[in-house]
Amino acid sequence: MKGGGWVVEQRKDEKEKSIWYKIQSIDVKWIYLIQMIVISYPLLRPIGLPLGTISEETMGIYNYLNNLPEGSIVLHCVNMGPTAAAECLPGLIAIVRHNVELGHRLIFYTNTATGVPYIEEAARAALGTELRDHPDYGTKYVNIGYIPQGTTGFSGFAADIFFTTTDAYGNDLKTTFFKDLPTKTAADFDFGITYGSGNFAWIITYLRDPWGVPCGGGIAAGLAADAYAYYPEKTPGFLVGLRGGAEYELLIKKPGLAAAGMDAQSLAHLSIIIMVIIGNIGYFAARARGRGGE
Amino acid sequence: MSMVEVEILVTLSAAAITLALFSYLWRENLAFRIAEHAYIGSAVGYGALITAEGAKRVLMPKLEKGEYIWLLTVLVGLLYLGFFARKWFFLYRYPISIVMASGMGVYIARGVKTNLIGHALNTIMIKDWQTALLAVGVICGLFYFYSTAEHKGPMVYMSKVGRWFLMAAFGAQMGLHVMARTSLVIGRIRFLLFEYPAYYLIPVAFILVAAGIVWDYMKKK
Numbered sequence A: 001m002k003g004g005g006w007v008v009e010q011r012k013d014e015k016e017k018s019i020w021y022k023i024q025s026i027d028v029k030w031i032y033l034i035q036m037i038v039i040s041y042p043l044l045r046p047i048g049l050p051l052g053t054i055s056e057e058t059m060g061i062y063n064y065l066n067n068l069p070e071g072s073i074v075l076h077c078v079n080m081g082p083t084a085a086a087e088c089l090p091g092l093i094a095i096v097r098h099n100v101e102l103g104h105r106l107i108f109y110t111n112t113a114t115g116v117p118y119i120e121e122a123a124r125a126a127l128g129t130e131l132r133d134h135p136d137y138g139t140k141y142v143n144i145g146y147i148p149q150g151t152t153g154f155s156g157f158a159a160d161i162f163f164t165t166t167d168a169y170g171n172d173l174k175t176t177f178f179k180d181l182p183t184k185t186a187a188d189f190d191f192g193i194t195y196g197s198g199n200f201a202w203i204i205t206y207l208r209d210p211w212g213v214p215c216g217g218g219i220a221a222g223l224a225a226d227a228y229a230y231y232p233e234k235t236p237g238f239l240v241g242l243r244g245g246a247e248y249e250l251l252i253k254k255p256g257l258a259a260a261g262m263d264a265q266s267l268a269h270l271s272i273i274i275m276v277i278i279g280n281i282g283y284f285a286a287r288a289r290g291r292g293g294e
Numbered sequence B: 001m002s003m004v005e006v007e008i009l010v011t012l013s014a015a016a017i018t019l020a021l022f023s024y025l026w027r028e029n030l031a032f033r034i035a036e037h038a039y040i041g042s043a044v045g046y047g048a049l050i051t052a053e054g055a056k057r058v059l060m061p062k063l064e065k066g067e068y069i070w071l072l073t074v075l076v077g078l079l080y081l082g083f084f085a086r087k088w089f090f091l092y093r094y095p096i097s098i099v100m101a102s103g104m105g106v107y108i109a110r111g112v113k114t115n116l117i118g119h120a121l122n123t124i125m126i127k128d129w130q131t132a133l134l135a136v137g138v139i140c141g142l143f144y145f146y147s148t149a150e151h152k153g154p155m156v157y158m159s160k161v162g163r164w165f166l167m168a169a170f171g172a173q174m175g176l177h178v179m180a181r182t183s184l185v186i187g188r189i190r191f192l193l194f195e196y197p198a199y200y201l202i203p204v205a206f207i208l209v210a211a212g213i214v215w216d217y218m219k220k221k
Helices: A002-017 A019-024 A028-044 A056-067 A082-102 A113-127 A150-159 A201-211 A221-230 A241-251 A257-293 B003-025 B030-064 B068-084 B089-124 B129-144 B154-194 B198-220
Strands: A073-078 A105-110 A141-146 A191-196 A215-219 A238-240
Touching (some): A028 A257, A056 A241, A073 A082, A082 A113, A082 A191, A113 A141, A201 A215, A221 B154, B030 B068
Parallel strands (some): A191 A215, A215 A238
8 A cells, every 4th residue: 555655656746747737737926927018018019909890789889879869868877996997998988989979968877886986087088178167067968976776776866867956066957957858767868878897787677678768888898798698689789898998999980098908908818828728738738648657 | 285296196005006916916915915905995985985975965855855754764774883783783684674675676676577588588589590599508508407307318418518508608708707807907007007106116016026035035945
């Protein structure tokens, strides 16, 4: 028994020394370092890798917004936090820019506390001024701000637009923006878009289905698989992560943060694919050698 | 302190916290722990403040109209404080159950129609080969989790096909998650490389990590 154990130990040592075994167990610190370099390089020196064809979902939301008549009311639900901002904020800025160009009336709203600063940031980037200081604030743009209790809070707002009576800055909601709306409910909106890492289903469940408002999204890539369940029956389209944002920036011919980040995104993916291939070569080679030895 | 100085200080703090959190990639360390606690603390503080402001915006107009019945919601909210005392802990269950019940009520009214009936209808309405494939995937995927009877005959093949569909779905989900996490790193690296004066902290962080690695090595020896 003792001798047998020794043989097993010796085989284990030999196995651990083999290059195929080492390939499979590279210290993760090196992988992180490679990723850091691969991401930093194209940010410092852009390569200009092609983005490929614009996806159907991005084209869908772009075309839908393009075909809305001037002055249509678009609700922007900025439900994002720092975890999703890097990939969803560029898309939000691009869509707001496009809406401003088309002359739509925009409502900003969030059901997450962390969404508040991103409303301001997107408006600043698209309008060039602070949202509250814009001359059209109150007539073309309004910021409802944060309503607590997530979808329950949103349901209250959808059933009665004057649920909070004031906007995020304390102005009376009854004065200008909502003056000419017929029902003063969410049914008056022409389109709703949710942004961030919250699930996509909520806007379909609480806005599209009960109020008949078509909805889209600018969602974190990790949640895109859930959103496809509603496409194309219940949504004309949505932006998937940073790539969706980059596609939208190209469609409106205003390349920005997302397009600039796509080189880094592509190279990072390429390096991950290469590492997965190397790891698999190591695994299969080690397995083949193991079998040969037996 | 001028506005510009405040902005510089904020950017430097953000860069320091980002680098301290990244330092976890080397190993768990004091800088990471400080940044982690500061992040959680500030997130909770910010969330509490914004939520209180939001609640005030919803409540105040009703009180101004003389609808004092809404003050009950504040009382129910205060019951959450029962969490901190063993004697009054039971009170904490009331607001929790009210929030859960109202959330469930709103969801059942809307969610069942959209996410259960809606999805089921869309699955069985076969229009083209893609929707047919989807239907096959859903049915076989459900068979994979069916444990009431032993998998025999055609059920074996169906659950195998279901497993392949599930693995394809998990693979797609994983790929999208990698894309999402890479975007996060891109966002932080972009901030560190281009935001003034964040990039001044990069060499400082490298020197500190290098010193840490040397310290570890010396200790090992």
